[in-house]
Amino acid sequence: MSASEVKQALIDAARELLRRGLVEGTSGNLSARLSRDRVVLTPSSYPYERMTANDLVVTDLDGNPLEGERPPTSEKALHLACLRAHSEIGAVIHSHALYSSMFAVARQPIPCVIEEFDVYVGGEVPVADYRMTGSDELGEEVARHVGDRAAVLMANHGLLSVGRDIDEAMKVASLVERTARIVWGARALGELAPLPDSTRERFAPIYMALRRSGGQGEE
Numbered sequence: 001m002s003a004s005e006v007k008q009a010l011i012d013a014a015r016e017l018l019r020r021g022l023v024e025g026t027s028g029n030l031s032a033r034l035s036r037d038r039v040v041l042t043p044s045s046y047p048y049e050r051m052t053a054n055d056l057v058v059t060d061l062d063g064n065p066l067e068g069e070r071p072p073t074s075e076k077a078l079h080l081a082c083l084r085a086h087s088e089i090g091a092v093i094h095s096h097a098l099y100s101s102m103f104a105v106a107r108q109p110i111p112c113v114i115e116e117f118d119v120y121v122g123g124e125v126p127v128a129d130y131r132m133t134g135s136d137e138l139g140e141e142v143a144r145h146v147g148d149r150a151a152v153l154m155a156n157h158g159l160l161s162v163g164r165d166i167d168e169a170m171k172v173a174s175l176v177e178r179t180a181r182i183v184w185g186a187r188a189l190g191e192l193a194p195l196p197d198s199t200r201e202r203f204a205p206i207y208m209a210l211r212r213s214g215g216q217g218e219e
């Protein structure tokens with residue numbers, strides 16, 4: 001994909017986050033790699049509906065500005081820490097999805113009780129320790145959890161998902177939010193039934209294999 005195609009995909013994903021109710025107003029933020037060490041990020045506090053490619057900000061992996069007039073998202077450190085730590089990650093989405101945020105506030109992982117969770121997320125979604133929003137410490141803490149997982153909860157805050165590209169990170173955010181809602185409802189009905197070990201053994205390795213190969217998997 002060309003740089004302008006990546007930027008347009010980022011804007012489309014930002015609008016989809018809003019449409020799906022995974023963020024409110026100008027909350028949440030997105031980033032995607034343009035090359036090995038160039039990253040495009042959403043700007044700070046700017047409405048997604050009005051956002052164009054000219055509003056986006058390009059930095060290097062250390063956050064030095066390269067393009068753009070607007071200040072980058074206040075969670076820049078969070079995005080760059082994930083992209084610096086894991087070269088196979090191409091995009092990062094931070095959202096405030098409702099059910100995922102309920103788990104984040106309760107500081108409970110979202111369990112892997114659905115087969116597609118193993119395949120697309122790599123297992124349960126863990127909870128990163130609480131660190132102040134916008135801090136380098138939050139970035140480091142969150143980045144350490146996405147080495148073998150496509151999503152992590154940020155304690156008392158929200159959700160972060162990663163992918164080979166922005167569409168994959170979006171798909172993970174939606175799947176995690178939907179699963180959080182299913183688990184919440186299933187617990188209201190009774191105890192969760194775990195997946196059989198044989199199923200976990202079969203599906204659990206698929207996520208990292210796909211991530212390393214650059215594949216997107218089958219629907």
Ligand SMILES: [Zn+2]
Nearest residue numbers: 028094157158
């Ligand atoms: Zn946030």
